[in-house]
Amino acid sequence: MTEAADLLLTNAAVHTLARPDETHEAVAVRDGRIVRVGDTYELGFLAGVDTRTVDLEGRVLLPGFVDAHTHLDVVGRKRVHxxxxxxxxxxxxxxxxxxxxxxxxxxxxxxxxxxxxxxxxxxxxxxxxxxxxxxxxxxxxxxxxxxxxxxxxxxxxxxxxxxxxxxxxxxxxxxxxxxxxxxxxxxxxxxFAPDAAATERHLRAAQADANERGITGVHDMIRRSHAPQVYRDLAAAGDLTLRVRLNYWADHLDALVETGLRTNHGDGLVRVGAIKTFTDGSLGGRTAKLSTPYADAPEERGEWTVSPEAFRELLEGAEAAGFQVAAHAIGDAAVDAVLDAYADVADDPAESRHRIEHAELASDAAVERLADLGVVASVQPNFHRWAGASGLYADRLGERRTETNRLSRLAEAGVPLAFGSDCMPLDPLVGVAHAVDAPTEAQQLGVTEALRAYTAGGAYAGFDEDRLGTVEPGKCADLVVLDDSPWTADEVAAIDVALTVVDGRIVHEAL
The missing domain is CATH 3.10.310.70 (Diaminopimelate Epimerase; Chain A, domain 1)
Known part of the structure; x- marks a missing residue:
């Protein structure tokens, strides 16, 4: 006899995102895993005495969003301060x-x-x-x-x-x-770094915010913070409502090695992710490292926050210790320096899933190298908010603003894409809207491709493609239900999240 489901989500437009245009009507969940995907009538036979059945009344069901670049403590601080x-x-x-x-x-x-x-x-x-x-x-x-x-x-x-x-x-x-x-x-x-108690307040507020936006997993950037302890304490108490990959800053590397940790250690909802480092700054601060001067500051080309030599040394140590590396690089000079290091130092950048965070001004040659090396481009489509003809990037870069965040160019080249928000704002549907409506064709992605970058792409960047990122039997039951279809809605960013499920548990409900 087939075991009853714990949760049945029925009468939905289920987009699995596993294969083009694959849709179903219902999803059955047991013990935190998807056990069946099919039509509502068929899955109805899995209802038992203790099964919760939720009629979604035609709403859109997707894999849960994975935000591949966040700072959740900052999100929480906005709520407290x-x-x-x-x-x-x-x-x-x-x-x-x-x-x-x-x-x-x-x-x-x-x-x-x-x-x-x-x-x-x-x-x-x-x-x-x-x-x-x-x-x-x-x-x-x-x-x-x-x-x-x-x-x-x-x-x-x-x-x-x-x-x-x-x-x-x-x-x-x-x-x-x-x-x-x-x-x-x-x-x-x-x-002004918060203590452990304040960090817990911030992260509780931030995870509620994340769940309300359909986020089921985050890659959180951690530096000299109580966040790792707080996340693990919340998980132990049953109060963590997100999957968390801890991307530790480079100055944690020695301590991580001493404690025997490496990428993918951990189980349950909290796992060790990458070693994160800067190489340059930001376009907003005119500190992103460019090969040519800023349009509004002809004497400036940005600065190295971590020199190429120091980055190579870090990469060698991280590789030897079994760590994925996530390198912040925004300007074209910084992107090139990181790719040089990955090509020269890393044994197999694709196998290690090494990443470049942002990669905003990647040149055509850099895009091809990203694809050839299999390096993950962890990008933020919501940064297109500054890429318009009268936006910040027009001030900083002039016509080069059209060369920022060329999502379509990256996808067509075969670069692994993982979308994140950098908490600007923490909202995947805002990111999807910016990807779809970006200023130029080279910067745009279609709805399906953008959703996959915010689901399967984030899963891949976190070595989780076998567990997360699509709606398929055997995958973790991390799901989001939307009140409207992102394929047909007039304003994708305005779509409300009706339900968020993490590990088979409903963590947000607004039906």
Whole structure:
């Protein structure tokens, strides 16, 4: 006799994403795994006394979204501190910081996360004069959306200025503007790093946010954080509602080796992922390493945050210890340097699933090398928000803006694509919409290809293609149900998530 299912999802438009245009009506789940996919009548025979049956009334069912590049602690901090990501002007950002200042005790830091000055059309980064106008007693700190730029009030500069690397402090007339970049930004973020209890609050808030958006798995970028402990504690308590791959920063490598860990260690919902490192900065901060000057700063070509020589040394150590490597590289010079290292140092980049995070300005030659080496391009389609004719990238790059994030070019070359959000924002359907509606044909992907990059692509980047990424018998029951079809909806980004299932467990329900 066939065992009854734990969960039956019926009367749906099930898109398996395993084969082109393959659809079904129902999915049966038992013990956290998909056991049958077929029509509603047929699967109805798997209903037992304890089976929960959910009639999806024609909604679209897909594999759960895997966000291949996230910073969930930052998402949680936006919920706890001032969320500047929704500010549509400098004044709105400062109002949000004033509200936060009113909510904290006098003298405590006032923290805000996620501002994007390029959306305001009124000048550059927040400065110390802007933040002084908040009127807080304690230091005011505003972190730009890309995490590569941080703005400080005069009080914050007085408190931290002597400890900041000189190269990271922007100045005018010899005086600090309040803007710090790269190593300076990192030092400030470290100074305000949350303790374990605060990290738990942040991650609980962030995972709820993720589940509401249909995210069932994340590749989280971890640096000097309590997050690994918190994730494992949440999993042990049965409170973790995401699959998590911990992509540890390079300065964790020695400790990971000493404890005998390597990529793919772990079981259940938490596993060890890649070793993550920077090579360059960001286009927003004019620190991405370019081969030619910035359009709006002809004397600048960006900077190395980790030199090519240092990256090669790291890669050698990580390879020897059995680790996948995920290298942040945005500018074309940085992408080329990483590919040179993978070609020269790695035994088999494809087998190791080595990755380039962002790869925004990959040249035609670099795209072909990505494909030939089998290196994963872990990209963020939502970055197309800056690629329009009047966007940030037009300011920074001029006509080269059309060469950023050429998703179709990457896919046609056969480069393994994994989509992530970088939490800008944490919303796969926003990413899919940006991929479909990108400014140029070379930057666009079709709906199916974009969805696969956010499901099967993320699974592949995490060595999980045998467990995740498609709706098939034997796969983990990580599923998302949408209120409308991304193939026919007028606004893909506006589609609501009706149901999210992780490991057979409903973790979000809005039916």
């Amino acid at each position: 001032a969320d500047l990501s929704t500010a549509e002007s400098r004044a709105e950002a400062l109002d949000a910081l004033r509200a936060q200042a009113d909510a904290v005790s006098d003298g405590d830091p006032v923290l805000g996360f996620g501002y994007d000055e390029s959306a305001w059309g009124e000048g550059d980064y927040l400065t110390r004069e802007d933040l002084d106008a908040v009127g807080a007693v304690g230091p005011v700190v505003a972190v730009r959306e890309d995490l590569h730029v941080v703005s400080l009030s005069s009080t914050a500069l007085d408190r931290f200025g002597d400890d900041l690397p000189e190269a990271g402090v922007r100045r005018e007339g010899g005086e600090p503007t309040g803007v710090v970049v790269e190593a300076g930004a990192e030092a400030v973020r470290d100074a």
